[in-house]
């Protein structure tokens with residue numbers, strides 16, 4: 001495997017398309033869609049579309065796995081999800097055509113207790129270990145289900161690292177802070193958004209210079225690649241060669257759901273192909289720009305993504 005995504009708390013994304021979202025009003029939906037989601041699942045979908053040998057892992061409720069199983073089979077993703085008792089959550093995504101964005105209502109997920117966590121953790125490790133080789137990229141992404149603590153993630157990260165995996169982390173809040181404090185070796189790639197980075201550093205980051213400073217501080221903690229996603233404002237990219245602001249191309253937005261996952265997948269695919277920063281992250285941004293133009297998952301042909309990448313403006317910081 002070139003990429004293994006670990007999604008502890010996957011979700012069925014129920015996207016409801018609206019002309020315009022008005023709180024408190026009655027709406028007539030334009031359309032609806034159910035998709036296999038959760039951060040690692042979104043990363044796997046885009047990475048597999050880009051040609052990476054990809055496995056999706058994590059915990060999936062055994063009462064409603066069909067949507068995920070179909071998605072994995074259709075997209076050529078190896079199904080390494082451990083089935084656990086329960087129903088995978090459904091997250092609501094309200095896509096607002098007028099504003100060109102979406103409002104997310106993410107539910108908690110399957111609740112674990114100490115015993116079921118221990119069982120699920122052991123099963124996950126057993127599933128992952130044979131798939132990981134020296135240099136395999138592993139993403140730990142998204143929220144933790146209720147009852148699962150950061151210790152589980154730390155043990156998992158240690159086991160993956162012991163087999164030579166490179167770690168990408170896309171999570172936020174206390175989980176991110178604790179991972180960074182307690183992981184014996186820093187992750188290889190981190191992709192916080194502005195809010196997650198602000199929470200991590202404990203203060204608002206209003207200007208690009210402040211975001212860049214925080215990204216460089218993460219690099220100083222040993223994180224090789226840092227991409228701070230800024231939504232429509234682009235991204236701050238920090239890697240071996242320096243730090244840049246990358247301004248995205250203006251594109252029509254059907255949904256913003258999955259933009260971050262596409263950014264991660266595209267960046268990882270480019271790194272696997274031998275590109276370096278900032279070009280690898282620019283390719284990731286182009287994948288995100290392609291992803292947000294359609295509600296349905298999937299990517300346009302490679303040439304279209306490269307054309308989007310060519311429209312991204314890089315400013316050294």
Ligand SMILES: O=P(O)(O)OC[C@H]1O[C@](O)(CO)[C@@H](O)[C@@H]1O
Pocket residue numbers: 009011012013036037038039040042091106107141142143144257258259260261
């Ligand atoms: O695990 P969290 O933080 O609730 O995020 C899950 C959501 O993130 C996404 O992966 C988009 O990034 C959705 O598919 C999913 O509903």
